[in-house]
Amino acid sequence: MRGLGNGQSVMFFLPPEVSNNMKRQTSQVSSLDVVRWALWQTSDALMTLSPLWASHGLQYYKRARLWDNLTGGSEQLETVSRMQEPEARTLSQLYAPWDPMPFLPTDGHHDQRDPVIRELMRVSGGGQWNSQLHEEQERQISHEVQREQQVCRPPGVSPRPHSLHKDIRYFAKHGKFSTECPSPAVRRAFECLRQTSAGQFDFPSSLAPRLYATRDFALTAKQQKGTLADDFLKPVHWVLSNIHNPDLLLLSQYEANELLPEVNASETTTLHVYTPRTTKSMRSFGDLRFFHTGARFDDQRSPHENTQDLELFAGSLYFESFRRYENFRQFLGLITDDCRQIPDNRLSDEGFVDEQTRQEIGWPVQSPFRSNPLPFLDAIFNLRSRGHGYLQTHIGMILGARRLTADQF
Known part of the structure; x- marks a missing residue:
């Protein structure tokens, strides 16, 4: 274990022969010991996975030979079926080392005179269980999809x-x-x-x-x-x-x-x-x-009317009081607690009251909007927020056609 200079430390697990040699020479871990440990781990991984890679090579040679011998006719379906691996296997076939497992060198599709084939058969034959176990473990891993976001910037302007x-x-x-x-x-x-x-x-x-x-x-x-x-x-x-x-x-x-x-x-x-x-x-x-x-x-x-216009144009998301919130809804032409006696057929789904109805009931606040202003407001706050969410704010509640109460201020 060696300090990193910032209060942390890192621990290396070394093979026994390296560890014993270190104890005889020095009690400190040097950079040379780290390099030896990395090389030893690399060699061990290569020896462990070599049967798996050899079996992959034999599968490639098998498919290549079947492809070269493909002539057409009724032999096509048979050749395709022999190229494919079985879609389902029993648990014993997958994980039981005591059961005989069908292996590629015995299927008669390898040229024993090819030195590459002989070497692959030698390497893979010594670790049939390990190679197939590694292969099944790789299949069972749920690989995460890595996505790299690419932001499309607007074209350059002066x-x-x-x-x-x-x-x-x-x-x-x-x-x-x-x-x-x-x-x-x-x-x-x-x-x-x-x-x-x-x-x-x-x-x-x-x-x-x-x-x-x-x-x-x-x-x-x-x-x-x-x-x-x-x-x-x-x-x-x-x-x-x-x-x-x-x-x-x-x-x-x-x-x-x-x-x-x-x-x-x-x-x-x-x-x-x-x-x-x-x-x-x-x-x-x-x-x-x-x-x-x-x-x-x-x-x-x-x-108040001027500051209300200022805060709308600037993109302010919250109101100081429930009264300011009610006045803003009336300014937009939306129904409020002060004016609720309005026929349902004169209201939109978002609660917008048309101009004629506002004049008939004596709407207390002058509203410049003759149609539902919520799409326009949504566009303004999308511009001002620049991608940041605001649906849980006071303005977000209005745009979502949800009412606020006095205890929320």
């Missing part, structure tokens, strides 16, 4: 160079744009999903009217026309608010770094650090109060 539009810099200083018309450097945040797999569901353009994203945030890579941007969607980490209205503007990491001096000196804008809540034990960043810089932030500047 990144778009970062840029900071002058209108974004003006907004960071003054909290508004220099003109009344929307700036070309800004778009609705959910419009960024039009070029992804979520865009096939044709979600309403009125979704999240107060949530915007800059052009540098929306565009990441130079792509060919018609290709999807699923793998190039930026995460939401930097949010810019202002004192004039409840609008929220999503920035790229480059823009947040470049605008930091202007925001620190501004009295009209606030830069917030944000990340979606992806585990139940994680705190929520939806109130935008975790860390911010710039103008003093007031909760009234960011109503």
Whole structure:
């Protein structure tokens, strides 16, 4: 036994003659002793398995000779049957060494004058029991299928160079744009999903009217026309608010770094650090109060509807309270505990209430969806989760048409 230097040790089992020789010479195991032990084990394995390999060679010579003598006609079926091994054997034939076993050298299909045949017969004849026992053990082993996962990466694309539009810099200083018309450097945040797999569901353009994203945030890579941007969607980490209205503007990491001096000196804008809540034990960043810089932030500047849109777009998986969960279901147009008196023929299997029914019963929360939004939500969270499971989260329960109760928050 010899130490490995990390508190562990390894033990070698040596043959008796090697072990006795070591005791006479030294009490320490050297690398030479390890090499001797490996060579001895290799030689022993070769001697043990040589009858099995010899019998395999004799079987090959038997089939080769039968194949060479194959002429056709009625002899084909007989030759094929003589090539095949029996599909079933008794336990005595498999494992009893005292019963005579049919062996290849006695079947008359070997040329005794061939020196290779004679040598194979000599080697295999000395260990019939061992060779057949090894063969049966190999057959009984359940070989595991080894699979190597090959990840298909998207084709290489060139990144778009970062840029900071002058209108974004003006907004960071003054909290508004220099003109009344929307700036070309800004778009609705959910419009960024039009070029992804979520865009096939044709979600309403009125979704999240107060949530915007800059052009540098929306565009990441130079792509060919018609290709999807699923793998190039930026995460939401930097949010810019202002004192004039409840609008929220999503920035790229480059823009947040470049605008930091202007925001620190501004009295009209606030830069917030944000990340979606992806585990139940994680705190929520939806109130935008975790860390911010710039103008003093007031909760009234960011109503619940805005933060709800932000967390939906960012891919947040959990809600702070049961009331937030109920409001989100109503926002999606799904039935809640507050509105349960709805005819069954006006409900979908997932619990979606159509727009006409919502107007008739006085739906308490305005919903922009006219059709079942769950497929669209499923596409969003598949993009954001990037292959990680989320079926047991609050959002996963909604997508699976399963209801949550107040004690689960």
